[in-house]
Amino acid sequence: MIRLTRLNKTIFVLNSDLIESFESKPDTIITLASGKKYVVCESVDEVIDKVMQFKAGILKYANEN
Template sequence: MIRLTRLNKTTFVLNSDLIECFESTPDTVITLTNSKKYVVCESIDEVVEKVMQFKAGILKYANES
């Protein structure tokens, strides 16, 4: 799960496993596998970094167990 910011500055948590693609239009638009779209303040690079950090945290936790 990653924390993101909508354009109205409210935050929400997104299941990153459901992300199908990102677009910059110039706002960042995230399309999920169910075709739902979210427009967020973060850049594509920031979203990618958040997803990578989340997945790395899962692997780290799994290796510690």
């Protein structure tokens, strides 16, 4: 799960495993596998970094146990 910010500055948490694609037009639009779209304040690169950090955290946790 990654924490993101909507354009109205509210924060929400998104299951990153459901992300199908990102676009930057100029706002970042995240499309889920279901077709639902979210427009967020974070850049595409920031979203990618958040997904990578989340997945790295899962791997780290799995290796510690």
